[in-house]
Amino acid sequence: MPGVLVRASKKKSSDQHVSAFRYLQTPTMPSTTAAALIALLDNIQVIDCEDDFDGQGDRVAVAEATRRLLARLETPFERAWRLSWINGNTHMAVQVIMDVGIWQAWYLSKRREISLLELHALARTPCDLRLIRRLFRLLAAENVIRELGEDQFGATAFSDALGQTSEPVAQTILSGLDSTRKFPEFLARTAYAEPLDPTNSCYMDLTPERLGMFQRCRANPEYQASFTGFMRGLTAYKLDWTQIYDTKLLMSDFDTNSEALLFVDIGGAHGVDVERLLSRYPDLPSGKLVLQDTPEVLALAKVSEKVTVLAHDFFMPQPIKGARAYFTHAILHDWDDTDAERILNQTAVAMKKGYSKLLLYETILVSQGATLYQSVSDVSLMHLISAADRTETRWRELLRKAGFVVLKIWQHPSSLESIIEAELA
Numbered sequence: 001m002p003g004v005l006v007r008a009s010k011k012k013s014s015d016q017h018v019s020a021f022r023y024l025q026t027p028t029m030p031s032t033t034a035a036a037l038i039a040l041l042d043n044i045q046v047i048d049c050e051d052d053f054d055g056q057g058d059r060v061a062v063a064e065a066t067r068r069l070l071a072r073l074e075t076p077f078e079r080a081w082r083l084s085w086i087n088g089n090t091h092m093a094v095q096v097i098m099d100v101g102i103w104q105a106w107y108l109s110k111r112r113e114i115s116l117l118e119l120h121a122l123a124r125t126p127c128d129l130r131l132i133r134r135l136f137r138l139l140a141a142e143n144v145i146r147e148l149g150e151d152q153f154g155a156t157a158f159s160d161a162l163g164q165t166s167e168p169v170a171q172t173i174l175s176g177l178d179s180t181r182k183f184p185e186f187l188a189r190t191a192y193a194e195p196l197d198p199t200n201s202c203y204m205d206l207t208p209e210r211l212g213m214f215q216r217c218r219a220n221p222e223y224q225a226s227f228t229g230f231m232r233g234l235t236a237y238k239l240d241w242t243q244i245y246d247t248k249l250l251m252s253d254f255d256t257n258s259e260a261l262l263f264v265d266i267g268g269a270h271g272v273d274v275e276r277l278l279s280r281y282p283d284l285p286s287g288k289l290v291l292q293d294t295p296e297v298l299a300l301a302k303v304s305e306k307v308t309v310l311a312h313d314f315f316m317p318q319p320i321k322g323a324r325a326y327f328t329h330a331i332l333h334d335w336d337d338t339d340a341e342r343i344l345n346q347t348a349v350a351m352k353k354g355y356s357k358l359l360l361y362e363t364i365l366v367s368q369g370a371t372l373y374q375s376v377s378d379v380s381l382m383h384l385i386s387a388a389d390r391t392e393t394r395w396r397e398l399l400r401k402a403g404f405v406v407l408k409i410w411q412h413p414s415s416l417e418s419i420i421e422a423e424l425a
């Protein structure tokens with residue numbers, strides 16, 4: 001595409017800083033070519049495809065393409081500025097508006113259009129009008145809300161979601177990765193060694209007591225709620241595991257009228273995965289599905305009455321014996337091989353050889369072409385809990401050492417993770 005965009009890339013890098021600032025300060029009229037392109041991009045409408053995973057897949061693929069486009073369009077300075085200043089300030093502003101209660105009150109008011117004065121009056125915590133104006137100005141420029149006129153704003157799907165305080169979007173904002181900012185310092189102190197010691201994570205630098213992430217969750221109900229809320233959102237966002245793994249394999253050998261249990265979700269938190277199995281087999285009698293986690297997390301779970309909710313520490317012997325399937329999702333990647341093996345051993349003692357299946361819904365790291373999800377997950381594990389995602393070879397080795405044999409690794413082109421199906425060797 002000829003025009004202003006290509007010409008900008010031919011400038012010397014020292015000029016780029018100047019031109020970037022000039023652009024940021026005084027947007028000029030776009031050229032005809034750029035205007036046509038802008039009109040084309042602004043006219044793309046997103047069809048609501050919440051319930052249609054293929055539709056979602058298309059939407060995500062297009063979003064990925066726009067990210068690649070931005071990476072080509074932005075100068076290196078703009079990219080750095082976005083990473084450090086735009087993202088950091090926007091996250092902060094979203095959180096401050098949440099802390100004073102404006103998102104929630106705005107959402108509950110059902111007003112689509114509202115003035116700054118009205119928004120200010122909705123604050124639960126007294127705050128300065130001028131402070132709020134400055135933050136809303138940034139939020140409008142970053143499309144968190146719509147700017148309709150001077151001190152007049154419009155709601156968006158995102159601002160609505162921020163107003164639903166116990167739902168995943170708001171909880172994800174609160175569960176923000178504070179340890180990312182500390183990580184460069186932590187690595188310098190630890191001689192840039194790959195952090196693999198779970199007793200010394202960067203996250204521990206956030207509290208004077210050096211609490212680990214799961215310890216801090218247990219000690220602080222708000223933290224626990226934001227982490228579990230975020231996990232609920234993330235799991236609901238992923239492909240339904242019953243579309244990756246053929247659950248008929250579990251049902252074919254299962255007598256629903258017997259005393260036996262079908263499915264135990266170990267560390268299942270919010271219960272999204274167990275609910276997905278129930279949606280596939282809604283006629284299952286009560287008590288065939290079990291959701292396990294810590295008592296604090298289970299208190300936040302909202303599951304069908306048919307699901308048995310059972311507090312269980314997975315480092316202790318599994319109390320449910322001889323179930324058809326023991327399932328874990330994003331659990332073993334939190335632990336190093338020694339602890340992961342302990343969890344597996346405690347599960348193995350409950351399994352019936354030749355009958356019970358182990359299903360691990362986990363990331364399998366690839367040596368090339370890792371997706372954004374896979375790489376963000378892996379790096380987050382590094383500074384949050386000094387853990388690491390595993391390659392297929394490392395998964396197989398871990399399972400072999402713990403006395404399992406891998407039957408099949410189930411994959412789906414639209415899935416972020418795979419399901420490793422194993423049984424006792």
Ligand SMILES: C[S@@+](CC[C@H](N)C(=O)[O-])C[C@H]1O[C@@H](n2cnc3c(N)ncnc32)[C@H](O)[C@@H]1O
Pocket residue numbers: 214231232235266267268269270292293294297312313314315328329330331334
């Ligand atoms: C990364 S989350 C995964 C949750 C869920 N399976 C999912 O995919 O959304 C890890 C879960 O492990 C739970 N957990 C941590 N330590 C535990 C323990 N010792 N026993 C049982 N659950 C534990 C946490 O409470 C949390 O819900």
